[in-house]
Amino acid sequence: MSDKRTSRRQFLKRSGAALAAGAGTSTIPAEAHGAQHFQLATPDDREAQQSGDVRIATIGVGIQGSNDTNAALRVPGVRMVAAADVYEGRLTRAREVWGNHLFTTRDYREVLARPDVDAVIIATPDHWHARMAIDAMNAGKDVYVEKPMVQRIEEGHGVIDAQRRTGRILQVGSQRVSSIVYAKAKELLAAGVIGPLNFIEVNYDRNSSLGAWQYSIPTDASPETIDWDRFLGHAPKRPFEPIRLFRWRNYQDYGTGVPGDLFVHLFSGIHYVLDSNGPTRVMSTGGLRHWKDGRDVPDVMIGLLDYPETPRHPAFNINMRVNFASGDGGGSSFRFIGPDGVLTIDNRVTLQRATREREPGHTANTFSRAVQEQVVREYRARHPERAPEVSPQHTEVYAPPAGYNDLLDHFQNFFNAVRSRKPVVEDAVFGFRAAGPALLTNMSYFDKRPYQWNPETMKIVG
Secondary structure, three states: OOOOOOHHHHHHHHHHHHHHHHOOOOOOOOOHHHOOOOOOHHHHHHHHHHHHEEEEEOOOOHHHHHHHHHHHOOOOOOOEEEEEEEHHHHHHHHHHOOOOOOEEOOOOHHHHHOOOOOOOOOOOOOHHHHHHHHHHHHHOOOEEEEEOOOOOOOHHHHHHHHHHOOOOEEEEOHHHHHOOOHHHHEEEEEEEEOOOOEEEEEEEEOOOOOOOOOOOOOOOOOOOOEHHHHHOOOOOOOOOOOOHHOOHHHHHOOOOHHHHHHHHHHHHHHHHHOOOOOEEEEEEEEEOOOOOOOOOOOOOOEEEEEEOOOOOOOEEEEEEEEOOOOOOOOOEEEEEEOEEEEEEEEOOOOEOOOOOOOOOOOOOOHHHHHHHHHHHHHHHOOOOOOOOOOOOOEEEEEOOOOOOOHHHHHHHHHHHHHOOOOOOOHHHHHHHHHHHHHHHHHHHHHHHHEEEOOOOOOEEEO
């Protein structure tokens, strides 16, 4: 429940100044492009504030924005009051799903200026994440921003600074850090069940049109139903082309490709499980192999990363892969590999302990007979022959309850923090430490070179 109130005029004036001083982003007047007239809080809204409900607004009510909103509204004491989107059809759908009482607008700043909005969900194309998150915190709103937290490396510290300066709650939407599955993996790895970690294999593969971002384009898409300039924002100007809005992940101007959609989830899970701040070196390769539909990002990517030694773990490496034409049907899993076993995370945790050889063996059969007999005699003195025995089963499986949803847990953690003002795990610093390596894999792919990264300062080295 926000304790910082502002009029629409005051906010828009301050927001325009912040944009002018910000990371080269542009602004569009709030009155342009048919934005709806600002509405004052109703008596019901004031009653909600007094009752302790958290009033939310969603900015970007597309696929993920709708999923996020539905999960948020399952948390007791959460009420939706507003929505913003550049496509009129999704605002209509928002009122159909969540009620005609919703205030809707194409201009997100009108949402931020409302005194009856306590927190916002930002689920827009990636190129708007940093600007909207900073504007929302400046307006006194708590923020749930979808991953990746930023589209560009240079935006990360601005979001961190805004969170520290305003004292608002900011949580990034990569729900693995709230999952009981990942919490169990964290517990097991901390107990040393696989010995010293030395390697992680990760895959997040898909083999479907929707998995490759081939989303539907509405039949009424037009300059009248879509605020095209507002969608573009600081991205390069170009003529109206609705495929770029509804399949924005396919384009570097608005999205972050495979790394920003999927690698960032993997980094979030790894960093949470291992209490890691991130890698020191990032390199990647890949290509556009199957989905040659006009997109300018690859559909196959492989990332190789070096992680430094920490008090909890020796140095280790990660092999990370995404394939959008995976013949095995796809899926996602982590394999944490050590000398004493392998711990796998998919939708559960599986621990396979290594079966140790009962004796090391020898290669004396290549020596002369006399030397061979001497070597074998000494070997048997150290390792007497033992009778055969049944090998024990070394696999343990930890599964969550049927129907478990870590996205719901993630929103419960967010709203608990909104009410208590206690920090969240996936704050701006954590979010940038996951987004940074993901964005560096993109840079490595396009620039055809490795990148050095300082995970403590969160800056490129050299």
